[in-house]
Amino acid sequence: MYGLQQPPSSSQPAQRPDASVPPMALNPALLKSARQIYRTYYEVHPEDVQRPIGIAISTKTHRGKLIFGDKPVLLPNECFVPISQIEPGLH
Secondary structure: OOOOOOOOOOOOOOOOOOOOOOOOOOOHHHHHHHHHHHHHHHHHOOOOOOOOOEEEEEOOOOOEEEEOOOOOOOOOOEEEEEHHHHHHHHO
């Protein structure tokens, strides 16, 4: 009887992280969590020399994973934090 209403679909393709696009303002708590994930990973794996492109992080739980490929695939409740927004606050 009652159906779920789907939001109108957009004809524009999904946005990918791009170095030419200025970074969006992130929730400070998400950025702090992303920096902690990044720091912890390199404390546990100091021999790893591959640099990630960023972190996919859940906006609800603040759990995340480092992304090493060129095109992150995000779940609906995740956002991407590029490494350029993570590293400046660590030094």
